[in-house]
Amino acid sequence: MVLRKLYPQAIRWFLSLYTAGFLLYHSLPVAYFPVINYSASPEAPLLNYKRCSFVAGVKTYENWHLGNPKKLKTILQQRGVDFYMDVQKGVSYKDFVPFKLLSYLTFEYAPKVLLGKTPSDLYSLEYGRCSILLSDMPIIFSFLGWDFPSYSFILGSRRNVYYSEVCQPSEEAIEEAFPSTTDRRVDVYVFSKKGFYFNNSTIKEESFLVANVPKEKVLMVLEKDDKVLGVFQQTNIKEPIVSKGNYRLTIYTYEFRFWNFYFGLRFLSCFNLYMI
Numbered sequence: 001m002v003l004r005k006l007y008p009q010a011i012r013w014f015l016s017l018y019t020a021g022f023l024l025y026h027s028l029p030v031a032y033f034p035v036i037n038y039s040a041s042p043e044a045p046l047l048n049y050k051r052c053s054f055v056a057g058v059k060t061y062e063n064w065h066l067g068n069p070k071k072l073k074t075i076l077q078q079r080g081v082d083f084y085m086d087v088q089k090g091v092s093y094k095d096f097v098p099f100k101l102l103s104y105l106t107f108e109y110a111p112k113v114l115l116g117k118t119p120s121d122l123y124s125l126e127y128g129r130c131s132i133l134l135s136d137m138p139i140i141f142s143f144l145g146w147d148f149p150s151y152s153f154i155l156g157s158r159r160n161v162y163y164s165e166v167c168q169p170s171e172e173a174i175e176e177a178f179p180s181t182t183d184r185r186v187d188v189y190v191f192s193k194k195g196f197y198f199n200n201s202t203i204k205e206e207s208f209l210v211a212n213v214p215k216e217k218v219l220m221v222l223e224k225d226d227k228v229l230g231v232f233q234q235t236n237i238k239e240p241i242v243s244k245g246n247y248r249l250t251i252y253t254y255e256f257r258f259w260n261f262y263f264g265l266r267f268l269s270c271f272n273l274y275m276i
Helices: 002-027 069-079 098-114 151-155 171-176
Strands: 030-032 050-056 083-085 141-143 146-148 159-164 178-180 187-192 195-197 201-203 207-212 218-224 227-232 236-241 245-253 256-258 261-263 266-275
Touching (some): 187 201
Parallel strands (some): 050 083
Antiparallel strands (some): 050 159, 178 266, 187 207, 207 236, 218 245
């Protein structure tokens, strides 16, 4: 009899705690910006380069005990990713503390998979670093073609994007690629009278920074020497780069907005530029 009375109470407590955790997870972090800018976004010249993408650090039996390269290539082809590279430096799953991983699995991955929706990428919880995103979580068990964790989970929706005449592994790809945590098209580049410039480029002349993100609830933050130059609640911008300094554009998504407070910020992409 006592156990029968405790079961409903335990379930209510569990549901209350889960609901509170779910709401906190999708509301944090919160950012306040006193001014929201607007970019007129006139037309920009079209890139005369291919848009290439790759995943980095993926484990197969070529560099790990388990993992089928053919299966990996098939999945990448289905997702429109050009190739994979054995890169060691970048943002790794090891950089996420266990609590953050558990929160992601509990409040993002599991509920959306159960509802038949696509969960956001684990690396959307990464803040502060603008580097290659690694998909280096290893497969720890494989049986009759079934892997745990699966490549679908390991890869998420992340990729590294760059522009080139030919899409193939190279040092240029690593140097110029900008990270993206979405499978939707994201374009970020710089142009001037002399041509186009890409992530981590150094320029000397006045230029324009262009960003296009066909996604809802996007927030772009442009910084110069770690100071905010502009905040744009837009899907595309074109901003002048006219003075010397280190520039960074960080692109976020958010869950909801109240006045100038943005709740549930998630990292989407970033881009570095240096003017001397």
